[in-house]
Amino acid sequence: MRSNLTSLDWVELGRSIAKLAGARLISTAVAIVVGSWLPCHAAELAIHPLGEFTFIDVSGDFEKGDASLFAERTANVPKAIVALRSDGGSLLAGISIGETIRSRGFATLVPANSRCASACALAWLGGTPRFMAASAQVGFHAAYDSSSGNETGVGNAILGAYVNKLGLSYSAVIYITQASPASMTWLSAEDAKKNDIEVKLLEPSKTSSALAPSQADPSHSPSSLRAKVSEFVRLLFTVWSGPNDKVAAVLPRLYGAHVLFYGRDLSDNEVVADKMKSINRWPQRLYKMREGSLTVECNEAVGSCKASGIVDWMVRSPARNAQGSGSSSFEYTFEMRDGPLRITAEGGSVISRLPTTAIR
Known part of the structure; x- marks a missing residue:
């Protein structure tokens, strides 16, 4: 009509x-x-x-x-x-x-x-x-x-x-x-x-x-690089909330060859191995970026951006009859030089966390 x-x-x-x-x-x-x-x-x-x-x-x-x-x-x-x-x-x-x-x-x-x-x-x-x-x-x-x-x-x-x-x-x-x-x-x-x-x-x-x-x-008009990073972060948490096999398939494509990972200098393979331990420990995950929390700052001259915000999460492990939830801050550094976006630094901290409990 x-x-x-x-x-x-x-x-x-x-x-x-x-x-x-x-x-x-x-x-x-x-x-x-x-x-x-x-x-x-x-x-x-x-x-x-x-x-x-x-x-x-x-x-x-x-x-x-x-x-x-x-x-x-x-x-x-x-x-x-x-x-x-x-x-x-x-x-x-x-x-x-x-x-x-x-x-x-x-x-x-x-x-x-x-x-x-x-x-x-x-x-x-x-x-x-x-x-x-x-x-x-x-x-x-x-x-x-x-x-x-x-x-x-x-x-x-x-x-x-x-x-x-x-x-x-x-x-x-x-x-x-x-x-x-x-x-x-x-x-x-x-x-x-x-x-x-x-x-x-x-x-x-x-x-x-x-x-x-x-x-x-x-x-x-928004920066094209800033827009890409904003969308990348949103999709990142969507992927991270998916099935383990889907996450495992995507992880190797997310990181640069060397990553400053929570204060440690790691290779991309070491970061992926660390992430796989986490998803195997908690096979059911939901991550939701808090509305309005995302901040992205870019230097388009060098193709680098920093993104930060807050994510609310819940994790479950039916095999261990355990679940947990909380909120965390996140910080990512992205670089894009003659190729796709890659994460070159990752950090953050837990803001709040409920004690791990049995699944009801």
């Missing part, structure tokens, strides 16, 4: 968005939570009625079950704009949320200084129309298998069918899936026009009066 809102409706909605930007919203946020044996940060949804319109704020990682709850919570909303801020998550959740947005004629928005990448960007595509602040970032990459981190043809087929269903061109399908799972294609005004992806860019100085198209400020 196409949106039945007039141009005057959208101008009025633009004024409402401006009010939101200048005032602190007070509303009960409805957390979308799915069952898991690891406390995690699933997508959160807050609904703010604004007279004739409703402002729907969606943030956090997209997970299985989020799509049905989004559909349920917005079932009686007639006119809305959905603001999206997320680094991604479940492909199917992002597509399903996008389909709900499209079927109800909702608009979508990536607010100023916000990022909507991966599955989030797919949900954003469902908007009619799509809004994007000049300082916002919208990123796409190919679908991947969360257990291995490898690109998946089936996932790309589903993604392509969805994009085509939205009425976008084959050029758009190719553009959206061209980046590898460990990389990102960041949408620019020029690329959007070239690939027939309709976007209304919000002019920062005129948001209060209209939704005027403008060219995105190049100074806000």
Whole structure:
């Protein structure tokens, strides 16, 4: 179903968005939570009625079950704009949320200084129309298998069918899936026009009066190396949470020839051996990077980046009838010289840890 809102409706909605930007919203946020044996940060949804319109704020990682709850919570909303801020998550959740947005004629928005990448960007595509602040970032990459981190043809087929269903061109399908799972294609005004992806860019100085198209400020474009490292770290914890055989297959490709590993100078083979001891001791693992904790600083001149943040984790060993959980800081140094990213230093420390207990 196409949106039945007039141009005057959208101008009025633009004024409402401006009010939101200048005032602190007070509303009960409805957390979308799915069952898991690891406390995690699933997508959160807050609904703010604004007279004739409703402002729907969606943030956090997209997970299985989020799509049905989004559909349920917005079932009686007639006119809305959905603001999206997320680094991604479940492909199917992002597509399903996008389909709900499209079927109800909702608009979508990536607010100023916000990022909507991966599955989030797919949900954003469902908007009619799509809004994007000049300082916002919208990123796409190919679908991947969360257990291995490898690109998946089936996932790309589903993604392509969805994009085509939205009425976008084959050029758009190719553009959206061209980046590898460990990389990102960041949408620019020029690329959007070239690939027939309709976007209304919000002019920062005129948001209060209209939704005027403008060219995105190049100074806000993310560093390509920084973007790659950010995605690499996110995928790293996804892989680390997978089956042992998948982790074992990927580990040798993650590290440089020599690694400063928690203060010790080790070869890549020694690091892999140390990691294998850990995964064999705890064959069931879930690692979740804490929302908003990731910091990446890069020196593109030498192809080096440092990434740090916090990860929440839970580990299990059915054979030993044991489990544990906690939170840790992490620090990685990445280098990319004439080849793929490699970890050349790794460190961190435990922030909190619950005593190891028997599996119940």
